[in-house]
Amino acid sequence: MAAFHTSVTIRFEDADPAGIVFYPRVIALAHGVVEDLIRQTELGWHGWFDHHGLAAPVRHAEADFLAPMRAGEALEARAWAEKFGETSGTFVVEFAGKDGTVRARVRTVHVLVDRATGQPVPLTSEIREALAPFSA
């Protein structure tokens, strides 16, 4: 597998009064990691977000929160694509501490749709090729 690696710093605003990261923020931060992965592909940001009138909304998301994250921490993040279907694909993002322990794992299933109709369309070859280097 060839995961995309980056570092994510937990912001003061990401943490709640209990002092740990508010869990929907982990899912938002995971989206940021996928954005960084996409920027590294041949498609790039604009090739992805303005892709032939298509969009890739999330239809399903799930996350496991294995250990707390705190404001001010710098975590290692890794992300990859998996399980390509006819019209859908899945991204996985993991956040780990300096010691390698996974703190959270987020999985999002995206469906490629036509912006005009909202109907699913087959993954384009450009998308499959762009994500191949970051696929499990």
Place this chain on the structure above:
Amino acid sequence: MAAFHTSVTIRFEDADPAGIVFYPRVIALAHGVVEDLIRQTELGWHGWFDHHGLAAPVRHAEADFLAPMRAGEALEARAWAEKFGETSGTFVVEFAGKDGTVRARVRTVHVLVDRATGQPVPLTSEIREALAPFSA
């Protein structure tokens, strides 16, 4: 089943450049609905968030996004508790349009832990009784 019902207005900030709600925001809005449910229980906000030195962090979350939500929409939300385990419980939140169609469903599994040690502890009878009126 006796669900808790409320209304949730989608804010301009909840929507992304594609014009639909950024999906982690749906999960955050679902937490807000659970907060409102909790306020209606006998425990109330402080009884829940300052509960004998305990906390109820989310260990697992999953969500299905069935149809888009747009900024400015007022959605019907309903929430209930289900699947109480020894040390855990699950909240379900659904958002529906005026026509009753469910747009999104969010499920969060909380584990009751001792704040000092982080270790799971059995659900207290106060929590079980407080949530009983809103349980599936």
Place this chain on the structure above:
Amino acid sequence: MAAFHTSVTIRFEDADPAGIVFYPRVIALAHGVVEDLIRQTELGWHGWFDHHGLAAPVRHAEADFLAPMRAGEALEARAWAEKFGETSGTFVVEFAGKDGTVRARVRTVHVLVDRATGQPVPLTSEIREALAPFSA
């Protein structure tokens, strides 16, 4: 003066590890109050946000944070429009506790621009008339 009045509940996510509301969230919540005000005008949400190809971005914002707000609190909010210029207008939003004490005051200066060119355009008569009932 005829201010718009509503209630705003501080969410768990709005508060930071210090237990009080993260101040940029107060400014975001103020925008939500202005959204509610706009919904009450003759223009309505769509008349405002899809207004003849125009947009009203914020050019200047300032806020005073006079006393802390905490997660779980329900605050009284009031909002009004003031200082209409040729191409700009100002909204003021105040948040107060049950005892009437103002906790925060947010002031935002919007400039009406043509979406296509980004250039300022004179306030339309529809906007002036829509905001008149909520003007200082």
Place this chain on the structure above:
Amino acid sequence: MAAFHTSVTIRFEDADPAGIVFYPRVIALAHGVVEDLIRQTELGWHGWFDHHGLAAPVRHAEADFLAPMRAGEALEARAWAEKFGETSGTFVVEFAGKDGTVRARVRTVHVLVDRATGQPVPLTSEIREALAPFSA
């Protein structure tokens, strides 16, 4: 002047349906830059956020939004401290595009208070010394 310099990438979630950054997010991103500045000082994150039972809440904030920021852009950020009073200090954060044009400027006035009483206290010498290298 010795400003702190860093880079800030605008996230998909930071932009609104108009395609530009929702302005309260600029203020939140500015706080993130100040967090990074603080991490570079002798005090560090914990020395600042757990400082002798003191806290430095924001009493006033103001921002000018000079040109739009869009999702996916990487901006240059610079931050510095200015105008130290007896019990207060001000941070300024500017965001600029690759061509050096300033897109937004955020100014926040913090007052040092005793967490227990909420009363202002004189800036400590540790804070003055820590911020000196990043002061205008």
